[in-house]
Amino acid sequence: MGYLIAAFLGKEKDKFKWIGTVLPGIVTALIFLMGFRIGENEEVVGNIGTIGFQSLVMALVSMAFTLAATGLLRRALGYDRYGLRKKNGGAEEAAEVQDRGKKRKGKLFSKSTVRYLIAVISGFILGYLLVIKTGAVTFGTASGITGMLVTYGLYLMVFLVGMDMGFDGSLPAVFRETGARAFVFPLVFAASTLLSMLVMKLFVGMSMKEMMAIGCTFGWYSLGPNIIMEAGMITAGAYAFLTNFLRDMISILVIPWVAETFGYIETVGLPQAAAMDVCIATIEGATNKATTALAFFSGAVFTMVIPVFLPILVGL
Numbered sequence: 001m002g003y004l005i006a007a008f009l010g011k012e013k014d015k016f017k018w019i020g021t022v023l024p025g026i027v028t029a030l031i032f033l034m035g036f037r038i039g040e041n042e043e044v045v046g047n048i049g050t051i052g053f054q055s056l057v058m059a060l061v062s063m064a065f066t067l068a069a070t071g072l073l074r075r076a077l078g079y080d081r082y083g084l085r086k087k088n089g090g091a092e093e094a095a096e097v098q099d100r101g102k103k104r105k106g107k108l109f110s111k112s113t114v115r116y117l118i119a120v121i122s123g124f125i126l127g128y129l130l131v132i133k134t135g136a137v138t139f140g141t142a143s144g145i146t147g148m149l150v151t152y153g154l155y156l157m158v159f160l161v162g163m164d165m166g167f168d169g170s171l172p173a174v175f176r177e178t179g180a181r182a183f184v185f186p187l188v189f190a191a192s193t194l195l196s197m198l199v200m201k202l203f204v205g206m207s208m209k210e211m212m213a214i215g216c217t218f219g220w221y222s223l224g225p226n227i228i229m230e231a232g233m234i235t236a237g238a239y240a241f242l243t244n245f246l247r248d249m250i251s252i253l254v255i256p257w258v259a260e261t262f263g264y265i266e267t268v269g270l271p272q273a274a275a276m277d278v279c280i281a282t283i284e285g286a287t288n289k290a291t292t293a294l295a296f297f298s299g300a301v302f303t304m305v306i307p308v309f310l311p312i313l314v315g316l
Contacts, residue, residue, distance in 0.1 A: 002162025013167045019160050023281040026157045028119050030278065031252065033150050035123025038245065040131035040142045047238055054204055055242035058214070059250060062196040062243075066269040067262065069192035070185070074265045077181055081263035083291040116252055154277045161280050161292070168289045182294060186301040189269040190218060209316070210236035214243060216310050218302045219272035221245040224310060231314035248274045252282050259286040268295045273306060275299035 006016070038044060078085055127146075130137045197215035201208060210233055217224025221244030229237030251271035259267050264287040271279040276299025284292040 002159040002164075003166035006163040006166025010167065016163065016167060019164050020285075023157065023160055023164075024115075024285070026153060026160070027252070027278075027281045028115055030150060030153050030157070031116050031249070032119040032123040033146050033153070034245065034249070034278075035120035036127035037123075037143070037146050037150070039124035039127025039129075040137075040139060040146070041127075042132050042139070044238065044241065045128060045132060048242075051235075051239055052242060055239055056246055058197075058200050058204070058239070058243045059246040061200055062193050062215070063247060063250065063270050065192040065196040065199075066189055066272075067258070067266055069188050070266045070269040071262060073184065073188050074263060077184070079263075079265060083264035083287065083294065116249075120249055157281055158277055161284055161296075164284065165289060165292060165296075182297050183301070185265070185268065185294065186272075186298040189272055189298065190302075192269070193218060193272065204239075206236060206239070209313075210239075213310065213314050214240045216306065216313055217244050218306055219244050219247055219251075219274045220302070220306050221248060221274075224306060227307075227310050228314055231311075233314065247271065248278050251279050255279065255282045256286040264288060264291040265294065267291065268298050271299075273299055273302035276303060 006013075009016075074081075074083075127142070131139050131142050194212065194215045197211045201211045204211070206214075213228050213231075213233065213236055217228070217240045221241055224244060225237040225241035228240050248271055251267075251274065255267045255270065258270065267283050267287060268275050268291060275283065275295040276297075280292065280295055280299070283295045
């Protein structure tokens with residue numbers, strides 16, 4: 001809807017320059033709320049000492065596998081580090097070069113990274129103090145309110161990103177250029193994640209089915225873990241929640257650095273399903289329109305596949 005509205009209002013583009021200023025604020029607010037949701041959950045907080053470290057390792061290993069696989073795939077398909085197709089022996093269209101995005105210094109801890117870290121830590125502390133420590137707010141009330149705010153905050157963010165892409169007007173050309181190759185990227189993202197879970201099984205005392213279920217949540221920390229828990233795999237569900245939540249948070253923090261150090265397309269695979277919502281504004285700010293379009297498409301593929309495939313897997 002955002003894209004279509006912006007395409008219709010193309011002549012009014014200059015009146016919507018505020019979108020680029022508002023998006024980082026929305027992302028920061030969402031990260032604060034996600035930190036709050038972790039801090040308010042007594043079960044998760046109680047298990048952080050037990051499973052938190054292993055979840056962090058699983059998130060990092062999975063991201064490392066995806067980063068390596070994406071880099072190899074990008075080169076094999078003839079994309080440069082800016083996510084653009086090489087033409088005529090490496091020469092590129094001038095218009096494409098202009099869409100490369102701003103040059104960055106490649107620093108891991110940028111101002112946005114520090115802001116996001118402060119947001120998630122302060123959200124966690126506030127959630128813990130209000131719900132668990134003092135009981136000033138009941139868990140049910142806090143969970144309902146924060147869940148609603150996160151949901152509608154994501155709607156707003158995706159809508160504004162869609163408008164930003166619509167004003168740019170490059171989305172149809174991007175998909176014409178990418179074609180069927182767009183489906184290859186989420187397939188490789190998924191394969192690399194499942195491969196990382198096979199490796200982690202050597203160090204985590206869970207069954208193959210549980211590890212594959214965790215892997216098949218593909219960054220969707222809200223829906224995926226709930227499906228696993230409903231199947232009776234409570235511990236695996238807790239691992240899935242923390243692993244995916246940490247993956248999303250780490251992705252937001254390192255996307256600007258990964259874009260500058262490795263390549264634009266490499267940023268798309270890090271958050272997987274969250275590439276189309278939680279992380280899309282960060283991807284857009286760190287890369288270009290072509291990469292943002294691929295991120296939305298890839299995240300949408302995961303979003304459609306997870307609710308169908310994961311229940312079948314846990315039901316076997």
